Amino acid sequence: MDRYTFEKRLFGVLRWMVITVLVVVTLFPFCYMLLLSVRPIEEVLANPGGIWAGPSEWTIETYREVLTPADAGGQGFLRLLANSALVSAAATVLTLLVSIPGSYAVSRLRFTGRRQVHFLFLAVYLFPSILLAIPLFVLFTRLGLRGSLAGLTIVYIAQTVPVSIYMLRNYLSTIPESLEEAAAVDGYTRLQIIRKVVLPLAAPAVMANALYVFMIAWNEFLFALLFLVEDRADWTVSLGLAQLSGGIEVSKTVLMAGSVVLTLPIVIIFFAAERLLTEGLTAGADKG
Amino acid sequence: MVTTHEPRPAEAQERRRRPTGPRRPLTRKQRENRAGLVYLSPTLIVVIVVVILPILWTVMLAFQRIRLINVRRAGVFGQYTLANLELVVTSPGFWSSLWTTLVYTVGSTALSVLFGLIAALALRGRFRGRTLVRASVLLPYVAPVVAVTFVWEILLSPQFGLANNWGTRFLGWDQPIAFLSQRQYTFSLLGLDVDLPMALLTVIAFEAWRYFPFAFLFLLARLQAVPGELEEAALVDGAAPSQTFRRILLPQLAPVIALLCVLRFIMTFNKFDDVYLLTGGGAGTGVVSVRVYEFLTARFDIGAAAAQALVLAAGLVVVLVIYLRFFAPRIEGEEA
Numbered sequence: 001m002d003r004y005t006f007e008k009r010l011f012g013v014l015r016w017m018v019i020t021v022l023v024v025v026t027l028f029p030f031c032y033m034l035l036l037s038v039r040p041i042e043e044v045l046a047n048p049g050g051i052w053a054g055p056s057e058w059t060i061e062t063y064r065e066v067l068t069p070a071d072a073g074g075q076g077f078l079r080l081l082a083n084s085a086l087v088s089a090a091a092t093v094l095t096l097l098v099s100i101p102g103s104y105a106v107s108r109l110r111f112t113g114r115r116q117v118h119f120l121f122l123a124v125y126l127f128p129s130i131l132l133a134i135p136l137f138v139l140f141t142r143l144g145l146r147g148s149l150a151g152l153t154i155v156y157i158a159q160t161v162p163v164s165i166y167m168l169r170n171y172l173s174t175i176p177e178s179l180e181e182a183a184a185v186d187g188y189t190r191l192q193i194i195r196k197v198v199l200p201l202a203a204p205a206v207m208a209n210a211l212y213v214f215m216i217a218w219n220e221f222l223f224a225l226l227f228l229v230e231d232r233a234d235w236t237v238s239l240g241l242a243q244l245s246g247g248i249e250v251s252k253t254v255l256m257a258g259s260v261v262l263t264l265p266i267v268i269i270f271f272a273a274e275r276l277l278t279e280g281l282t283a284g285a286d287k288g
Numbered sequence: 289m290v291t292t293h294e295p296r297p298a299e300a301q302e303r304r305r306r307p308t309g310p311r312r313p314l315t316r317k318q319r320e321n322r323a324g325l326v327y328l329s330p331t332l333i334v335v336i337v338v339v340i341l342p343i344l345w346t347v348m349l350a351f352q353r354i355r356l357i358n359v360r361r362a363g364v365f366g367q368y369t370l371a372n373l374e375l376v377v378t379s380p381g382f383w384s385s386l387w388t389t390l391v392y393t394v395g396s397t398a399l400s401v402l403f404g405l406i407a408a409l410a411l412r413g414r415f416r417g418r419t420l421v422r423a424s425v426l427l428p429y430v431a432p433v434v435a436v437t438f439v440w441e442i443l444l445s446p447q448f449g450l451a452n453n454w455g456t457r458f459l460g461w462d463q464p465i466a467f468l469s470q471r472q473y474t475f476s477l478l479g480l481d482v483d484l485p486m487a488l489l490t491v492i493a494f495e496a497w498r499y500f501p502f503a504f505l506f507l508l509a510r511l512q513a514v515p516g517e518l519e520e521a522a523l524v525d526g527a528a529p530s531q532t533f534r535r536i537l538l539p540q541l542a543p544v545i546a547l548l549c550v551l552r553f554i555m556t557f558n559k560f561d562d563v564y565l566l567t568g569g570g571a572g573t574g575v576v577s578v579r580v581y582e583f584l585t586a587r588f589d590i591g592a593a594a595a596q597a598l599v600l601a602a603g604l605v606v607v608l609v610i611y612l613r614f615f616a617p618r619i620e621g622e623e624a
Contacts, residue, residue, distance in 0.1 A: 007528040018410040019421060025497065027424050029439040030431070032450070036442070049453035102331035110317070111324025117332075124339050126551075128558030128604070130577040131597045135342035135349065138590055158338035161331055190323060219432040221561045226585070238434045242565065245438065252442055259435035270430050274423045 030263070037062055037256035044253060062257035070232065075254070077261055079233070080240040087149050087236060088217035091156035095213045096206065099161050103168035104194055108177070121162040129159065129222060137226050146227050149234055155227075156217045163216075164209050171205035172198065208276040211269055218266060237262045350594035372595035376583075381574060386603060389557060389575040392488060396495035397552040401545060403496055404503025409533075411504075412511050422508075429501035437565040440494055444468055471572040487571035491563055495556060503548050510544045511537070550611065557604050576600045 035051060036044065038058040044050075068074025106117065136155060137146065145151030175198065183193045199206065224239040235243065241258045244250050314322075351368045376382060411422055428436060443450050444467040452464035465473060465486065473486035514537065522532045560577040563569060569578035576596065583593035 003528045004526060007530055011529050015410050015413075018406060022407055022410065022425055023421055026427050026501075029436065029443065030427060032443065033435070033439045045448070048448040049450065049457060051450070098330040098334060101327035105324040105327035109320050109324035109327065111321040111328075114324070117328065120335065124335055126554050127339065127343070128577070128597075128601065130558050130560045130580050131346055131601055132339065132342055134580070134584060134590060134593050134597055135345040136338070137584060138349070139342060139345070154334075154338060158334050161334055165331065215430060219430075219434075221432075221434055221565070238432055241434045241438070245441075252448075255438055256442070259438050262432050263435045266430055266432060267427070270426070271423060274419070274426075 030267075033256050033259050033263070036253055037260050039253060041251045041253045062251075062254045063261070065254050066257045066261060075240070075244060075250075075258065076232075077237060077240060077258060080235050080237045081261065083149060083234060084218055084236040084238070087153050087156065088214045090153045091160065091217040092210050092214045094153070095157050095160045095164050096210055098157065099164040099168060099209075100199070100206070101194070102161070103165045103172055104198065106165060107169045107172040108180075121165055124158075125162040125166070133222060133226055136223075140227060147231050147234060149228075152223060152227050152236075155223050156213075156220065159220075160213045160216055164213060167209050167212070168202065168205055171202055175201050204276060208273065211273050211276070215266055215269065346594045346597060349590055350598045351591075353591050372591040373599075375592050376595045376599060381579075385574045385576050385579055386599075388488065388573065389577075389600075389603070390607075391485075392492060392495070392563070392573070392575055393553055393556045395489075395492040396499065396556045397549055399492065399496035400499040400552055401503045401548050403500035404505075404507055404548070405541070405545070407500060407504040408507035408511055409537075411508065425504060426501045428498045429505075433498075433561045434565060436498065437494070437562065441468060441566065444490065468567050469571050485572050487567055487573050491566055491573050494566060495559070495562060498562065499552060499556075503552070506544055506548055507541060510541055514540050550608070553611075554604065554608070557607075558600065576603070 032051065038060070040057060040059050040061070043057060064074070066075045066077045068076070069079065070076035105111065106114065140146040140151045143151075145154075179197055179201070180193050183197045188196065219238065220236075221238045221242065224236045225242065228234045228236065228239055229243075237258075241255070241262055244258055245255060350372055351370065353369060353371055407425060411418065411425070442448075444452070446452055446464040446466045446469075449464075449467075451467070452461070455461040456464060467490040468487055470486040473484045474481050518536050518540075519532055522536050527535065558577055559575070560581060563573050563575050564578055564581065567573045569575065569582070577600065580593050580596045580600065583589050583596055
């Protein structure tokens with residue numbers, strides 16, 4: 001057998017092994033999370049090595065504990081879900097409102113300082129958020145914005161705008177400028193062109209971008225921890241879950257139910273829009 | 289970076305017209321200039337107010353003795369001092385935390401890019417269910433960090449974790465391993481005792497697991513852009529798959545790999561959430577960002593936290609400069 005055939009066969013086998021390992025390694029923790037969350041805690045303690053419990057034993061008690069309001073003895077995650085949804089949705093809408101005109105300017109208009117702006121966004125994107133945490137912590141304490149969801153939303157906008165502009169700009173540069181020129185000849189103003197020509201064409205990219213920003217805001221932990229930790233009513237789900245683990249009397253099946261509640265919206269969004277998102281994320285990557 | 293800025297046709301035209309043409313209130317270029325700045329102004333305002341000014345303020349805070357209680361006194365004309373830096377540098381565990389951060393960052397970066405490369409090569413060709421597999425591989429990257437750290441914690445727990453349970457049952461471990469809370473794990477291999485920094489290795493493994501999809505995405509996109517003729521030509525010449533990879537694919541991927549290494553390095557160097565949630569910075573995983581957080585929230589020592597954060601940023605800049613200066617003439621050339 002020559003080297004070619006040998007390697008062809010070897011890598012053919014290896015490839016399937018790698019694929020299997022990848023799927024198991026990436027999916028297993030999530031399956032385990034889900035399975036653990038529906039097992040009764042007594043059963044888990046009696047049999048810690050088991051993964052599967054029969055459907056007859058499944059319980060939704062854990063979810064009930066996580067979702068019941070805090071004054072009724074539960075963990076009040078419904079409230080936290082509402083907070084997270086509110087902050088993430090607001091951050092998404094506002095980020096797009098800021099970044100759509102911004103990305104149009106960067107991709108279409110030649111203005112002084114265009115190159116510098118580009119560099120600025122890259123720097124902001126790569127800038128460590130832990131460094132930003134200190135002055136924002138101090139500033140928001142002084143302004144009385146710490147402990148408010150509005151303050152947190154502002155931070156999320158600032159953190160996502162550069163990425164958002166970068167992604168949108170890459171997409172906009174693929175739309176032929178002649179379309180806009182034609183519209184301009186027809187007497188459209190620049191704003192009309194953006195609304196009636198550019199936005200409809202860029203709809204997939206805008207959508208992908210919105211989902212991406214939503215996911216970043218939904219998953220964020222550091223700033224939620226720094227800004228909101230004092231008042232339980234304002235917690236986001238991520239923060240609520242992290243605080244839950246500090247409580248001693250909370251069983252780990254309840255923790256897993258909380259994790260499922262936190263993860264599920266993201267997984268749904270992700271699988272619904274997987275194509276959009278992967279293409280949006282890597283747009284322009286192959287040019288490097 | 290030196291680039292020659294070619295005058296675009298419109299600009300060139302403008303330039304030619306200006307001396308001779310009649311004076312108009314606003315040229316096309318001026319209008320465009322104005323519109324550009326107007327459209328960009330919301331972005332610039334947000335970025336300047338919430339990012340740029342706070343950064344400058346961090347630098348000022350780092351050189352003033354300030355705690356949260358007396359923060360009202362802090363101003364541009366405060367008393368500047370090097371006391372914070374002195375306090376941070378002489379505080380116990382400063383150098384070891386820098387070293388930990390470096391090990392953590394290099395390990396996580398290298399492993400996540402390596403696994404991403406392997407995954408991209410394996411998932412390159414078409415097969416049934418590829419879209420589903422590709423989506424599930426991306427899950428660790430998109431899932432909320434709090435949820436995934438909890439699953440890992442529970443899986444690795446020494447009391448009731450699945451890993452230890454199966455390890456003792458099937459792999460013959462004598463006793464459970466405290467993956468996340470044990471600083472040193474002595475491992476006997478052929479009579480030699482090897483000390484492993486257990487918790488740090490676990491955190492690195494977690495980072496590799498969580499971020500290999502990021503590398504995978506970019507590498508897969510680049511792989512699919514490699515022209516098919518290159519590989520066909522190699523095939524005709526009788527190249528084996530490993531030769532095709534080394535001589536054809538790797539050179540094509542090299543710029544992306546270099547870029548990914550830089551990106552992941554920068555992002556991991558400052559990473560806070562993952563380590564904080566997994567170990568709380570204990571058991572030899574005290575990276576600098578967790579120390580910044582502790583200065584800030586446990587002692588409300590804003591000056592010291594800012595100084596520590598500056599040290600982190602400076603460390604990052606130094607490493608990047610070394611990298612760009614000595615190891616990456618390639619990407620500079622690519623990007624220019």
